[in-house]
Amino acid sequence: EVQLVQSGAEVKKPGESLKISCKGSGYSFTSYWIGWVRQMPGKGLEWMGIIYPGDSDTRYSPSFQGQVTISADKSISTAYLQWSSLKASDTAMYYCARRINYYDSSLGPINWFDPWGQGTLVTVSS
Amino acid sequence: SYELTQPPSVSVSPGQTARITCSGDALPKKYAYWYQQKSGQAPVLVIYEDSKRPSGIPERFSGSSSGTMATLTISGAQVEDEADYYCYSTDSSGNHFFGGGTKLTVL
DSSP: EEEEEOOOOOEEOTOOOOOEEEEESOGGGSSSEEEEEEEOOOOOEEEEEETTTTTEEEEETTTTTTTTTEEEEEEGGGEEEEEEOOOGGGEEEEEEEEEEEEEETTTEEEEEEEEEEOEEEEEEEO | OOOOBBSEEEEEEESSSSEEEEEOOTTTTOOOEEEETTTTOOOOEETTTTTTTTTSSSSEEEEEEETTEEEEEETTTOOGOOOEEEEEEEEOOOOEOOOEEEEEEEO
């Protein structure tokens, strides 16, 4: 069974750093991109960025470029999302998800996310 | 920036058919995907590539797409289908976008 298991909930103060994790199992971790998605309280899903654990190639949504860092350690099948200085506005649920993708000659790149991790709740409050 | 537009809410009685729409300029050339998110849970894929149903998803869930609009249909909606539903697609460069979400109420 393909599974993504995320690290537990975090409570931090503004200005602190944080690194949350997402461990994959049941598939070849280095062969699929892993994406991170933010969900602020009561709001929708926002794509943050993706990483290919095979070579650590990373892409960021323009909205999150420079705000977070995505990394991976393929030796332990784990992807990370980190902040160097948290803000109250970073309070949200964060999900990781495996990206399935292929190239279609007519439609171009095809991709979607499945499955998702259970989510990590990050609360930033003074 | 590319946008996928969904209605904020849809309400049906149990046993009725619920239809949730998603509009986007790139949908004529890109697949639509649908995720179900029940309260306090992670999203779950219910439709991929416009109309395909993953293993384990009930047959009452179906999808279609025509022009710039994709539709998720739940035939004979049940109380347990009450959730937020998000469409997902990509733009011509393969960038990722979610719709704003639709809250489905079944009562």
